[in-house]
Amino acid sequence: MKVSSFINGVYVDSEEQRNITSPVTGKLITPYSVATDAQVDEAVQAAKAALKGEWGSMSIQQRVEILYKVADGISARFDDFLEAECLDTGKPYSLARHIDIPRGAANFRVFADTIKNVADEAFHMPTPDGTGALNYTIRKPKGVIGVIGPWNLPLLLMTWKIGPALACGNTVVVKPSEETQLTMTMLGEVMNAAGVPKGVFNTVLGPGSRVGDKLISHPDLDAITFTGSTATGERVAEAASVGLRDASLELGGKNPAIVFADCDMDKAIEGTMRSVFANCGQVCLGTERVYVERPIFDEFVARLKTGAEALKLGKAEDPETTMGPLISASHRDKVLDYYQQAVDAGATVITGGGVPEMAEELKGGNWVEPTIWTGMAEDATPITEEIFGPCCHIAPFDTEDEAIEMANNSPYGLASSVWTENASRAHRVGGQMEVGISWINSWFLRDLRTPFGGAKQSGIGREGGHYSLEFYTELTNVCIKL
Ligand code: NDP
Numbered sequence: 001m002k003v004s005s006f007i008n009g010v011y012v013d014s015e016e017q018r019n020i021t022s023p024v025t026g027k028l029i030t031p032y033s034v035a036t037d038a039q040v041d042e043a044v045q046a047a048k049a050a051l052k053g054e055w056g057s058m059s060i061q062q063r064v065e066i067l068y069k070v071a072d073g074i075s076a077r078f079d080d081f082l083e084a085e086c087l088d089t090g091k092p093y094s095l096a097r098h099i100d101i102p103r104g105a106a107n108f109r110v111f112a113d114t115i116k117n118v119a120d121e122a123f124h125m126p127t128p129d130g131t132g133a134l135n136y137t138i139r140k141p142k143g144v145i146g147v148i149g150p151w152n153l154p155l156l157l158m159t160w161k162i163g164p165a166l167a168c169g170n171t172v173v174v175k176p177s178e179e180t181q182l183t184m185t186m187l188g189e190v191m192n193a194a195g196v197p198k199g200v201f202n203t204v205l206g207p208g209s210r211v212g213d214k215l216i217s218h219p220d221l222d223a224i225t226f227t228g229s230t231a232t233g234e235r236v237a238e239a240a241s242v243g244l245r246d247a248s249l250e251l252g253g254k255n256p257a258i259v260f261a262d263c264d265m266d267k268a269i270e271g272t273m274r275s276v277f278a279n280c281g282q283v284c285l286g287t288e289r290v291y292v293e294r295p296i297f298d299e300f301v302a303r304l305k306t307g308a309e310a311l312k313l314g315k316a317e318d319p320e321t322t323m324g325p326l327i328s329a330s331h332r333d334k335v336l337d338y339y340q341q342a343v344d345a346g347a348t349v350i351t352g353g354g355v356p357e358m359a360e361e362l363k364g365g366n367w368v369e370p371t372i373w374t375g376m377a378e379d380a381t382p383i384t385e386e387i388f389g390p391c392c393h394i395a396p397f398d399t400e401d402e403a404i405e406m407a408n409n410s411p412y413g414l415a416s417s418v419w420t421e422n423a424s425r426a427h428r429v430g431g432q433m434e435v436g437i438s439w440i441n442s443w444f445l446r447d448l449r450t451p452f453g454g455a456k457q458s459g460i461g462r463e464g465g466h467y468s469l470e471f472y473t474e475l476t477n478v479c480i481k482l
Pocket of ligand 1: 148149150151152157175176177178179206207208209210211212213214216227228229230231232233235250251252253283284285386388414454458459
């Protein structure tokens with residue numbers, strides 16, 4: 001597969017080639033072409049021109065039909081997308097088959113349905129002469145949207161933004177993470193086959209600090225939608241402020257789980273296993289801090305340890321594999337540094353804490369052990385900073401108020417999980433979580449119509465359902481004096 005930017009309906013090469021390597025083996029997958037500054041500009045200009053072409057004059061129903069075809073196109077090539085996503089990320093097929101690829105297709109269907117069913121508002125008003133006036137709102141596309149996302153759930157997270165952006169009639173220039181560019185590259189073919197007009201969907205490939213920064217600084221972008229770290233989010237917000245462009249920022253987290261003694265222990269263990277270790281801990285919504293009520297603390301720690309030690313690290317295509325590697329060698333170094341800092345901070349390492357012994361052919365991969373700690377002070381760095389690896393710290397608590405205070409004691413506020421069978425407590429505690437998404441007895445249970453986003457340093461704005469429409473459209477109020 002040739003990996004290069006997709007601009008105005010065609011793939012374009014450049015002289016500069018960089019390598020994509022496998023997280024599983026460390027070996028070369030393929031070289032790719034890095035977008036030049038001129039190509040970034042061409043992509044934005046193509047997107048700008050497409051707004052005025054066929055795309056701009058289509059009815060909502062015509063756009064909706066095309067988006068259904070995009071969804072069908074992903075589904076029709078399900079196995080190709082699955083293979084590409086797992087090659088790029090090293091995540092198990094068993095995970096991507098159920099989450100990443102189906103959600104990639106669903107993101108187009110759901111937002112096609114959303115835009116199809118949205119109604120305009122009308123306001124009747126009195127006037128001094130008694131004739132009255134009628135106001136009604138019209139939703140228009142915002143224009144050219146810059147879409148930038150991370151490497152952990154590439155197809156899922158990019159289409160979560162591309163779907164509503166296109167549904168609302170915008171055009172996009174997409175910069176996937178350099179670590180994971182395969183499925184976004186394939187999406188160009190799907191767009192062409194679905195009849196998406198040239199210039200509506202464009203990708204520019206390359207490192208974020210160069211190609212991404214060039215994109216967000218482009219004066220002809222009308223808005224930027226970003227998922228990634230809080231540090232890069234600040235840079236995006238800074239770039240968006242020039243020319244007063246809107247920015248939607250979905251950022252990092254340091255998500256807590258609170259496990260009460262009245263929980264269903266089997267469900268709490270199963271949910272926490274997923275929230276800590278799914279995708280090798282590289283999920284923005286993942287749990288890294290677990291607070292467990294003291295009477296069940298020892299049992300919970302022991303059972304989570306058993307679960308972590310039963311995880312099977314291995315190749316993505318092996319049906320036995322339940323955990324893949326981290327995305328890159330540099331990310332592994334970062335996670336291992338936190339593993340060391342935890343030891344330095346006096347943690348008791350319940351399990352893991354290092355690099356696993358892997359088969360010869362996998363030794364070049366970015367493997368780390370699933371890791372559980374207890375015994376750290378709440379201000380220790382591995383408890384306050386986002387690690388984005390397969391690890392968590394478990395601390396005991398004695399009262400509900402204490403648990404809430406510890407869970408909320410973070411500069412982040414993305415998601416939380418509360419485990420209890422007491423319905424009053426579920427509502428009481430769930431509502432007090434300072435987060436965008438507060439789950440009770442669940443994790444990663446997503447209805448795409450609900451608002452998604454973070455409080456505090458976990459982001460600005462909400463996307464999902466009609467909340468996405470707020471971001472991806474500009475409202476014009478038409479006022480008619482009767
Ligand atoms: P980064 O912020 O490093 O990168 C995110 C994207 O931004 C990548 O495409 C990256 O490109 C690009 N980028 C980097 N620097 C710039 C720049 N100066 N200008 C424009 N683009 C730039 O995040 P990670 O990829 O490391 O992803 C992990 C982070 O994402 C975690 O903090 C995680 O919590 C967060 N996240 C948040 C989610 C949410 O919904 N709230 C969901 C998933 C992840 P490149 O990689 O090529 O350098």
